[in-house]
Amino acid sequence: MxxxxxxxxxxxxxxxxxxxxxxxxxxxxxxxxxxxxxxxxxxxxxxxxxxxxxxxxxxxxxxxxxxxxxxxxxxxxxxxxxxxxxxxxxxxxxxxxxxxxxxxxxxxxxxxxxxxxARVPRAFAGLPGVHSLRTLADAERIKERLAVRPRTVVVGAGLVGSEMAASLRSCELPVELIVQGQLPMEAVFGAELGRFCLEQHHANGVTTRLGTTVTALSSAGPRGPVTLTYDDGRESTADMVVLGLGAVxxxxxxxxxxxxxxxxxxxxxxxxxxxxxxxxxxxxxxxxxxxxxxxxxxxxxxxxxxxxxxxxxxxxxxxEDRRPPAFADVPYFWSDQYGLKYQMVGHARGHDEVHVEEAGAGGYPFVTYLRGGRIVAAAGVNAPRAVMRMKARIQAELAEAPSAGGSSAGDPSTGAPPAGETTSEEVYAR
Ligand SMILES: Cc1cc2nc3c(=O)[nH]c(=O)nc-3n(C[C@H](O)[C@H](O)[C@H](O)COP(=O)(O)OP(=O)(O)OC[C@H]3O[C@@H](n4cnc5c(N)ncnc54)[C@H](O)[C@@H]3O)c2cc1C
The missing domain is CATH 3.50.50.60 (FAD/NAD(P)-binding domain)
Incomplete structure (x- = not known):
């Protein structure tokens, strides 16, 4: 070839x-x-x-x-x-x-x-005690710090921030999670599963600040505490700060x-x-x-x-002068937190209806997201079979009526998403 x-x-x-x-x-x-x-x-x-x-x-x-x-x-x-x-x-x-x-x-x-x-605001870059997590080297730097059992503040409650909080708690370290919105993982999962995520953080000993943005960070040096300033004017200190602010x-x-x-x-x-x-x-x-x-x-x-x-x-x-095929896989991701496996299939942006039921052995929430009466995404906790069944169904239904999942989405001539639709990196940023 x-x-x-x-x-x-x-x-x-x-x-x-x-x-x-x-x-x-x-x-x-x-x-x-x-x-x-x-x-x-x-x-x-x-x-x-x-x-x-x-x-x-x-x-x-x-x-x-x-x-x-x-x-x-x-x-x-x-x-x-x-x-x-x-x-x-x-x-x-x-x-x-x-x-x-x-x-x-x-x-x-x-x-x-x-x-x-990793998205790191310029003002936060390079400060001692402040970490982001994208590479193996980043993870090893954080891991090294765990030996001194740091009090950690995780800024951002998307996938990376939420998983960091869960992993640090599994090492029995004190963790505070700063959530810009009202619920962790809300931008990707919506309110229903976001509430469940919040309950899991609390049940596992994480303290949270909801509806809060970090406006400034300052560091007293490699071993000294990091001071966080919030948009309500309050301050707190931590031995280590991990940023989970999405990706660029x-x-x-x-x-x-x-x-x-x-x-x-x-x-x-x-x-x-x-x-x-x-x-x-x-x-x-x-x-x-x-x-x-x-x-x-x-x-x-x-x-x-x-x-x-x-x-x-x-x-x-x-x-080979063949017509190149279109890439039509239905998106899938998972996240592991506190021994639970979250899984999501499809693309929930712009959904106008949500159904919540229970699925899987634990009876955890299972959410389906609809747009114009059609299922465009589904998410569950410890319910792999139900999630994968839904993936096949979304693929089949949308293949029958292509673009139905995005019929109200943006400008069909340019393919631009509708105004206000977030990108996946913003999802991780919250
Ligand atoms: C901490 C963490 C946890 C995650 N957990 C999950 C999860 O549970 N489930 C899930 O579905 N996804 C998860 N993801 C996302 C997943 O890792 C990414 O979707 C995946 O790594 C994307 O792979 P990629 O090859 O496209 O890009 P990347 O993994 O970003 O790799 C890009 C590569 O390109 C290199 N590069 C960059 N610029 C240049 C250049 N100019 N020239 C040459 N090379 C360059 C980089 O060094 C890197 O090697 C997680 C991501 C992170 C950071």
Missing amino acids: GDTSQTIVVAGGSLAGHTVVTELERRGFAGRIVWVRGQEGTAPYSRPALSKELIQGKVTAETIRLPVQRPYGPRTRIMDGAVCARLDPHADRVLVTRASKEEWISFDALFVCTGTN TSCDWLDGCGLDLSDGLGCDETLRTARPNILAAGDVANWRHPLFGHRMRVEHWSNASAQARHAVESWLAGQ
Whole structure:
């Protein structure tokens, strides 16, 4: 497949990049692959484990490495500690930098899998005692601090903030959770399941400040306390602050290349950008979902691998003069907190009706979200079968009437989401 003279550059060394490389090799790509893995300088690993098992001390950096089914082929060049610094789309080449060295690499195809970074307001960056959590190095820095049993304030109650609070409590450390809205995970789950999440935090000994924004942080030094100032003028101190303020896409290196960078890297339904030999997959990809009928960007683990495989298929189809297929997977994510598994399928934005019932062995809340009378999402706790049944149902129903899930969503000509619709990164920010 492909010819030996072709070069494919894969930018990004996490799940999406790893899956693109593995899939190209599995499908017998005969050319050269240059895999630029980014600044982290590590082999790909399970990022979801960072806020869960790694902080809890149940796994180590070695045991969370992504499995490599067979060694990468001899025509795959792995560039660790290297980043794509610039794209010249007119000459089909990328500038790759490593340490102080620069190299232009020409490509026949480029897969952009550069994901996201933690969102850290400039005023909070680099303060001693203040951490964010996106990389293995971030998690190891936090873990190291746990030896002194710090009083921790977690700022932000999206997925990462909520999981951090739960993991710190499992280490029996004192935790306060700052929630900008009234409920944790509310932006993604809505009020019904958000209330359940709040009850779980309280039942497990987390104290919460609801409806509160942190306006300033100051630090007395590496060991000294961090002072937090809130929007109501009050202050508190902590030994450690962990920020869970969402993520920003890693697209700076694409600035000025002429592609759509309005929220991540804009692609069509097939994950190809306006230049069909440049494709995107994973957290960075913003594509028009054919079933939901509007653009979205999904910051979930299973999406990154499914999109990576799909992007390879789209590129290959173009090479073989076949019509590239649309990427129509129904989004899925999970979150582990206090021994409970939360799972959600679909895309609940813009829903106008919610049904709550009980499902699974624990009789926990199971929520279905409807839009225009159709189920567009479902979420449950310890109810994997019910959630997965719902995934199949959403896929089937929306496939029957594509775009029904997004019929009132935004401008159909541009695929823009409706005004006020939040992106997935804002979901994590709350
Ligand atoms: C703490 C935490 C917990 C999570 N838990 C869950 C969960 O429970 N369930 C779930 O569904 N999802 C979870 N996620 C989200 C999930 O990890 C992401 O969706 C997934 O990692 C996306 O993979 P990706 O390859 O698209 O991007 P990323 O994982 O963001 O990787 C991007 C890669 O690109 C590299 N890079 C960046 N810029 C450049 C450049 N210019 N050149 C070259 N390389 C570059 C980076 O170094 C990195 O290796 C969690 C995320 C975090 C941070």
